Amino acid sequence: MQARANHHRLSRAALATGLALSSLAVSQLALAGPAAAVPGLTRQSSTGPSDSVAKTQNRACPAGTVALGGGGAVTGATGNIGLDFMLPVSGDTTWSVTGREDENGTASNWSLSATVLCAPAPSGYQVVSGSSAWSSPSTKSHLVSCPIGKVALGVGGAVSGASTSELILEDLRIDTSSVTVTGAEDGTGFAADWQVQARAICANQPAGYERLLDDSVLSSTSVKSVTVTCSAGRRVHGVGAEILGGEGQVRLTAVHAVSTTAVTATATEDDNGFSGNWKVRAFAVCAN
Template sequence: MKRKLAGLAVLTGMAAATTLLAPTSPAQASVGLYRVAATSVLDATNAKTMAISCNGVDQVVGAGGRINDGQGDVLMTRVYADATLHTVTVLGVEANATNVPWSVDAFAVCAPAGAVTGLQLVTTTSANNALDKVGITAVCPPGKKTFGGGYRIDNANAAVAIDELAFTSALGSVSSTAYVFGAPGNFTLQTQAFCAAPLPAMALTEATSASNANSPKSMTTPACPAGSQTAGVGAVLTGLTGAGSVATLLPKPALDTAEATGREIVAFATAWNVKAQQVCVG
């Protein structure tokens, strides 16, 4: 049945914001990252896929996506880069049938050719079964740091919710978690890390919303330090465990902040929160 979700949560002094610095050198000028975006058709079709590519031979260092007007009935089950780190693809599928028009945004944060050294895609895929997938982690090789990350669920029949795409404070790995809320059958969850030689300035900034039963909740990170830009975007939902999902991973157009949104899939009376993360590089 179609649900009416509560209005956007009012975030007060209860929300927390932090900047966690990775062990790198002092800041320098921006490396010239830029954002490209694309939006799918707006209608009630289930499902929708949207892809966006970097210019020329430039490569993806960060990925993001957003479900527009889905009201919690639509899951963002994939936000991932292709093997060459050139294109980001986002998939939205209906968990609850809806006749309300909705659309999908895809975002790629791109690095000009030569701006980032040793960029590579690292992936880890879960076991293929019908269980929750918790903390599926992609680890960067020694000497490299995480600039961004992504995830993809396969064969879940719109019955599995992404609960987090999370970066560590040391920027050494990316983890994703998916919870079963229906009858998916066997499915897999893949986590992606976009890894490269560290830049002189790298930091993880994050902010956590108030914890209450309101839905949806959106949170925006603190701004990147001077001279750096947003690369990766993450989100962590705490307290929903399958009753909601990540609906937005948004690198803002100026690449100075990032936004994350969580939405309930089914009515949920218990308090929960969303933490937004961004990887700042420069």
């Protein structure tokens, strides 16, 4: 177990170093041909019951529209709850979020929200899916690229293989033309094989496309949150987040568009706490 923990720390340290960026970055991609705005963009959200059982919350897009991006949030008992699945489903017209308690469980009630950004399918709309191999390392990532000439608007991801939240969905990273989903075993490890699923929501570059990110402070505070806001005149199309430095002991508890122009990511140390420094990063893909 110690060897696995050491390997996990080294892997996360290398990832954090490799991803080190300024606290606010903008990435833009110039593609051939004119860019058009995405019309009819709406934000849809719903919240399920408050109780102490595993649950899935689905939010459908209005008829004639598809999911461009989405996320979820846990309210209550956040140190024990993992957001294991955040994916477009049902022909990419619904956003699905699953939350489960870890192996310690909790007697407290908690609720789950799902938020999806919907619009009529933009030019070049395509959802590309991929999965890692089934294996049992302490952490693993899977990258999915958009077809050449398209940009990533949103990201979906999941960790599969555990009956409780012993696997943590750590990263839902959006790059200009790809997405990366990273999962990790929790602080007590996980003996069986498991898998990471990744989905890139792609389209031709819309007018005003920008990829923004911002980081929370790097510290050992037990709960951190960061919000990134679109530039003037742009609205959120896609949502992402990642944890840097948590070593399997920090969980994403909110990754969602809190408005049509802003994305918030929140993360919480597990119920055993974590003595190291870590931070959470929020991604927003915005366009006209």
